[in-house]
Amino acid sequence: MADIILWRLALAVGLMAGGVGLYWLSNRWLLRRAHNSIGDLLPNHSRTPVLVYFTTPTCVPCKTVQRPAIEKVRGMLGETFQIVEIDATERPDLARRWGVMSVPTTFVLDAQGNARYVNNGVARADKLLKQIQAV
Amino acid sequence: MTTYALQKVDHSALKTNQIMIILFNTIGFILNVPWLAVLVAVVMGLGALLKVPGFGFLYKYVLKPWGWVKPDVLDDNPEPHRFAQFLGFVFMTAGSIALFLGAAVLGWSLVWLVSVLAALNAFGGFCVGCAVYYWLGRIKVPGFIKQPPAGTFPGMRPSRS
Numbered sequence: 469m470a471d472i473i474l475w476r477l478a479l480a481v482g483l484m485a486g487g488v489g490l491y492w493l494s495n496r497w498l499l500r501r502a503h504n505s506i507g508d509l510l511p512n513h514s515r516t517p518v519l520v521y522f523t524t525p526t527c528v529p530c531k532t533v534q535r536p537a538i539e540k541v542r543g544m545l546g547e548t549f550q551i552v553e554i555d556a557t558e559r560p561d562l563a564r565r566w567g568v569m570s571v572p573t574t575f576v577l578d579a580q581g582n583a584r585y586v587n588n589g590v591a592r593a594d595k596l597l598k599q600i601q602a603v
Numbered sequence: 604m605t606t607y608a609l610q611k612v613d614h615s616a617l618k619t620n621q622i623m624i625i626l627f628n629t630i631g632f633i634l635n636v637p638w639l640a641v642l643v644a645v646v647m648g649l650g651a652l653l654k655v656p657g658f659g660f661l662y663k664y665v666l667k668p669w670g671w672v673k674p675d676v677l678d679d680n681p682e683p684h685r686f687a688q689f690l691g692f693v694f695m696t697a698g699s700i701a702l703f704l705g706a707a708v709l710g711w712s713l714v715w716l717v718s719v720l721a722a723l724n725a726f727g728g729f730c731v732g733c734a735v736y737y738w739l740g741r742i743k744v745p746g747f748i749k750q751p752p753a754g755t756f757p758g759m760r761p762s763r764s
Contacts (some may be wrong), residue, residue, distance in 0.1 A: 476633045483715065487722060526731035526753040
């Protein structure tokens with residue numbers, strides 16, 4: 469009886485670990501996809517970290533939270549990083565290529581153009597600051 | 604296209620429901636107790652009938668008053684979440700019936716499917732049942748009238764405004 473319970477417990481843990489692994493892989497895939505799309509977005513990449521910010525004109529949290537957060541980070545870090553803002557309604561091709569499913573979505577790219585972080589939904593100023601400083 | 608006003612939806616209540624579903628289903632599987640799957644099916648069915656998250660009473664009467672879980676109220680449509688719960692109820696009922704008919708693999712697979720989708724919603728912010736609801740709305744199925752909140756991919760959790 470105990471053997472069966474242990475076996476089922478191991479199976480449940482294995483399935484859960486598989487789920488976590490899949491989630492991690494999907495996040496990696498999103499970042500890799502962003503990396504492969506960097507050329508379309510920044511043909512003249514200036515070798516500084518880049519914050520890619522997907523928004524739409526009707527997105528309320530973009531205006532009320534995300535934009536002020538980005539401006540706050542810009543105020544703190546100055547011109548040490550580049551901001552690329554993309555209207556997903558004007559450039560649905562880019563949104564699709566970058567795997568953007570909701571706005572706001574922000575990507576933080578390092579100086580080599582590698583996508584290092586992705587934030588689905590609102591990313592607060594402190595979080596963005598940490599991510600940009602880390603790349 | 605008609606636009607409908609969004610309502611205040613407490614996503615903490617939804618999350619509590621999803622986590623309880625995962626918990627009961629997992630314990631039921633590990634201990635091989637199909638009655639726990641039946642319990643989840645009944646609670647989800649009652650929730651769908653009463654238009655509330657099935658295990659939401661735990662959040663409303665215990666977790667929220669005691670301050671263990673804070674409200675997370677977002678502008679959203681409640682209907683897709685109700686539909687998602689109803690879909691979960693259907694799968695849980697099918698799984699429970701299969702378990703009691705001796706089809707353990709099929710039964711537990713259906714139970715696990717519900718748990719995986721609940722986990723995807725609770726931890727990944729993507730509600731598959733809601734996406735199905737919006738998709739049915741797009742192909743003009745009567746009754747599926749709500750549109751996803753502006754700037755939100757159908758089924759994804761809306762951003763905090």
